[in-house]
Amino acid sequence: PLVLGIETSCDETGVGIVRGHTLLADAVASSVDEHARFGGVVPEVASRAHLEAMVPTIERACETAGVRLDDVDAIAVTSGPGLAGALLVGVAAAKALALGLGKPIYGVNHLAAHVAVDQLEHGPLPEPCLAMLVSGGHSSLLEVDDVTVGVEPLGATIDDAAGEAFDKVARLLGLPFPGGPHIDRAATSGSSVYVDFPRGLTSRKDLERHRFDFSFSGLKTAVARWVEARERAGEPVPVADVAASFQEAVCDVLVRKALDAATTRGIEDILIGGGVAANSRLRAMATERAADLGIRVRVPRPGLCTDNGAMVAALGAELVARGRTPSALDLPADSSQPITTVVA
Ligand code: ATP
Numbered sequence: 603p604l605v606l607g608i609e610t611s612c613d614e615t616g617v618g619i620v621r622g623h624t625l626l627a628d629a630v631a632s633s634v635d636e637h638a639r640f641g642g643v644v645p646e647v648a649s650r651a652h653l654e655a656m657v658p659t660i661e662r663a664c665e666t667a668g669v670r671l672d673d674v675d676a677i678a679v680t681s682g683p684g685l686a687g688a689l690l691v692g693v694a695a696a697k698a699l700a701l702g703l704g705k706p707i708y709g710v711n712h713l714a715a716h717v718a719v720d721q722l723e724h725g726p727l728p729e730p731c732l733a734m735l736v737s738g739g740h741s742s743l744l745e746v747d748d749v750t751v752g753v754e755p756l757g758a759t760i761d762d763a764a765g766e767a768f769d770k771v772a773r774l775l776g777l778p779f780p781g782g783p784h785i786d787r788a789a790t791s792g793s794s795v796y797v798d799f800p801r802g803l804t805s806r807k808d809l810e811r812h813r814f815d816f817s818f819s820g821l822k823t824a825v826a827r828w829v830e831a832r833e834r835a836g837e838p839v840p841v842a843d844v845a846a847s848f849q850e851a852v853c854d855v856l857v858r859k860a861l862d863a864a865t866t867r868g869i870e871d872i873l874i875g876g877g878v879a880a881n882s883r884l885r886a887m888a889t890e891r892a893a894d895l896g897i898r899v900r901v902p903r904p905g906l907c908t909d910n911g912a913m914v915a916a917l918g919a920e921l922v923a924r925g926r927t928p929s930a931l932d933l934p935a936d937s938s939q940p941i942t943t944v945v946a
């Protein structure tokens with residue numbers, strides 16, 4: 603099926619077009635620069651930017667794919683979770699297209715779309731698989747038996763998301779927003795064992811209650827204290843070393859828990875998605891440590907890890923292919939759509 607997918611849950615206006623597992627277009631307009639001076643995404647600014655970018659981004663995607671809107675078999679759109687006002691823009695646009703073209707609409711879960719996108723790069727999803735979604739708003743371990751039916755949450759962050767930690771630590775180190783890619787780059791010339799930062803929720807006691815959960819706010823505080831102590835002593839902060847040591851702590855916990863979850867559940871495939879999956883150390887560490895256990899790791903290329911429309915189209919195509927019931931034309935945007943609801 604030829605499916606057009608729309609994503610507006612945060613600060614990226616994404617429109618993707620796929621035919622089955624083949625990616626035809628992935629047009630993304632980001633308002634990230636407009637948020638940079640605030641150090642985080644400002645919901646009102648994001649909604650307005652989506653409104654301005656929506657129609658041109660749809661046109662650009664159709665042009666790149668070489669298809670006309672009439673050719674599309676179904677429309678998929680992120681219905682949640684995400685920023686309410688931002689989601690509303692995408693859902694309204696998708697409804698207009700579905701109504702105007704007389705085609706079915708699928709309001710899909712943003713997290714399930716982050717999982718489904720991998721099939722555009724590596725072919726049919728391994729099911730069951732253990733999905734680790736790590737982004738600015740989420741850090742979750744999920745068991746996926748059928749991505750079109752539902753996913754079972756095994757654990758999640760109890761405070762900051764992994765990407766949020768990257769962004770906050772980058773700010774402490776004077777690096778621009780969003781900080782993930784800057785820390786990644788700075789870390790390449792630093793020492794990952796320079797500072798032994800804490801690994802959240804890994805003590806024996808924490809593991810009893812939070813075996814598959816994450817906590818990154820203590821790590822962020824530890825980095826802040828370390829940097830402050832250096833500054834108070836009038837000594838320069840070794841940015842590359844702190845970035846590398848911080849990144850090592852985040853990746854170590856993520857990989858350890860993902861492998862523990864996969865092993866416990868008897869799952870042989872791990873799929874990593876979300877913006878933090880673009881991190882070079884995370885990709886290398888996960889692949890290396892998983893290989894020792896006979897577990898395969900799949901991570902889409904960085905451009906497909908951050909928010910985009912192709913991931914929504916990919917999940918939409920899978921829903922059509924597996925004969926799932928579309929959403930009603932009056933489907934709501936649901937800012938807190940649970941991960942167990944794949945189609946709204
Ligand atoms: P949501 O959480 O709803 O999916 P989001 O905008 O945070 O929304 P993404 O676009 O998937 O989602 O991820 C953005 C996050 O990924 C930011 O926190 C950013 O710092 C982080 N990120 C991007 N590239 C890297 C990288 N190379 N290393 C670490 N973090 C990265």
Ligand code: MG
Pocket residue numbers: 612613614738908909
């Ligand atoms: Mg984003």
Ligand code: FE
Pocket residue numbers: 712716737876877908909
């Ligand atoms: Fe996302």
